[in-house]
Amino acid sequence: MVRDVFTFLVGGKAGEGVKKAGSVVAHIFSSMGRHVFQMDDYMSLIRGGHNFSVVSTSPGRITSQYMKADLVVNFDKRSCDTHINDVADGGIIIFNSDEQENVDGIGVPLSSEAEKYPMKKLMYGVGAVAILSSSIGLSKDQMNLNIKNQYPRGIEDNIKFADTIYDIVKVSHHNKYPLERGDKERPIITGNDAISLGAIAGGLDTYYGYPMTPASSILHFLARQAKNFGLAVVHAESELAVINMAIGSAFTGARSMVGTSGGGFALMTEGISLAGITETPILCVLSMRPGPATGVPTYTEQADLNFALSAGHGDFLRIVASPGTVQAAYSLTAELLDLVWKFQTPGILLTEKHLSESSMTIDLNIDDAKWAEPKLYTGGDYKRYLDTNDGVSPMLFPPSKEIIKWNSYEHDEKGITTESADIIAKMHDKRNKKLNALIGHLKTQNTVNIVRGEHTANLFTYGSTYMSVLEALKYGGLNPTIVQPIYLSPLPVWELEEFKNQDNIVVEQSITGQFASLLKEKAGLNIRSVIKRYDGRPFDPIELSTKIKEEME
């Protein structure tokens, strides 16, 4: 059992700065050289409701939030009632004594103290930081420095308020959880930040999006960074426009990416198919949330795997890969951008709300990013769809004296529409050759992450569930081999051969077990059981470790 993990949970209404308080606390931990994982749980609304942020920290690597928290800070009664059972052994609950009494914990008059300031409820988050600061034994000076840096509006009031709250908590609670320092301070980023930065490193020029949780923060991040990196970042009128604009940009040679969630991706599939036949290099980030339809916008699931694997009508090559960690998302995005340009076909970076929107400290090697480069035309009579040994035609971009025609109809090598039986079959063959070429290339790459263990059972997982599995195994002291396919299409069956008849357990977030079915169908794996979660919440490492233990015995 890992006892060096400390977890802080803060809950309240939307609009009270819950998430911000979580991220300020996360920065306090990271400034102590510790590793951090922050998960925000919020409802699809602007004001009210119940939001909470969980920040788990450890001097060593940590890859999940823990739902049992050592320090639970509640801004209101609803939060306190919701989280009363989320307190870890030895943990404490802090409640708003203006809203309730008789709670086994420490009451702080958050409302009446905040009322004294013009920003009122916006002060609650500062209060949470003050409570945490006293609990882990920070001095007032240290606390005030953090508040000054992180809450630039109304600094004087914030510090005065924080001092009051700090003093109230200090009486019975000061330095109750002294935290060991870690080795070095690391940046904290979200999965969507990592995806955005990876795309930039890989050569991104244009990004198109339409707001849809949990992919919107890619659009926001890139829009903010557009000038700095010389990008064009566009919020278009629909996902139909998004994908078709991106394809237009790719026609000029611009490295283009789009991002969305299930519903928006459904609209994009028409364009994904267009990218298939026009052989357009295009990268789409599909960040999954619970479906079907509108589903549960701000929560997590892995139920669009099958959809991603077969997105778009017709036969064409789709590259689908899913990063296991925030850190891996950086390099994988650049790698996929490179692959879609190498093989001139659509690629999908499949991820989930849990990776997109969770934040964590990273040990990132910024240089570990591929640079997207296509095979280029070198002279002669240009044929856009020249048939070659590997099916990949050299690219040329306007302006050029040569004529460059990309065509959504079946076409000849020049890109002129055809209905000729011979040419139709020949073009299918040409495009189909790219699959073998891609597999040949992938065989030289790291396509499956295998963490060797000693137990006879193997745990198969993918995407952000990998982070949950890692933490659960660490917590439970379990050591099966973990197999995390990074590539899902083409599935690297060559790497999975050895596991075929072994004792395999799958962990995923889909009721029908889409990932397990894929492994059975494509890799012929023998699968004993599937541990599933499909209530929109990510796995908790403690609960997951119990389930894994049960399955392994």
Add this chain to the structure above:
Amino acid sequence: MENLKTSAEVTWCSGCGNFGIFTAVRNAIPKLEAKGIQRKDIVITAGIGCHAKIFDYLNLSGLYGLHGRNSSNAEGIKIANPNLKVITFSGDGNGLGEGLAHTIFAAKRNQDITMILHNNSVYALTTGQYSPLTEKGWKGPSTPAGSFETPFNAISLMLEVGATFVARTFAGEISHLTEILVQAIEHKGFSFIEVLQPAVPYHSWSEYREKIEILEKEPETFEEAVKIAKNRHKYLLGVFYNTKRPVYHEGLYGDHNPLTNRLSRNERIKKIKSFLFG
């Protein structure tokens, strides 16, 4: 003009109005070249329908897209490389049916592209269904009792949503059409040309020739343009509106060009490091 034609077999019906547009485009390009626009900078996109066959026949670079999505392709081309002159061909069903939102938004944004709307008032390629511009009463295979929807007025619609050059011309008046094409392509901003063109299985040339009329003079104000477009008949030809408004790509990134001024890998890596580690 001849080297503007590919070797693709032309499959429009004999006598189709599209031939007039094809000819006028090939007339317009040398005129534009004479004004300093280079042919290699001209890029075309097309949707799907009879109009779009022009993509195969014109010896120009471009992207033959999906039904209704051609203006989005054109926007994406312009945004990535604003040095290119982008012309998008659309049909009335393609651009005002399936692609209505994209057409409207391209105009709203004042994207610096030209849309040529081939208006034959029918879904010709799919055998004669009513289109967004078909007059009431059309008995097509999908409206056997006659369509009862009021058609759009393409000119007033495009004026209202923000197009900065709006004109109507006719496939049977090649020199008028050519002249307007040149003006529209030269125009900085979203230029929209509605070209009346008979699809001969459904409409005859005489139906048009009897009704067309040349607008005596260009309206001086937006209000006047809208008024004329709305109140007078739909066979009135000429430039309805020609104005200046900031174009989209300059609003997005000023005089930058995301493609020709792209940052090198090293510059990007350096900036990412400074973003993460200060």
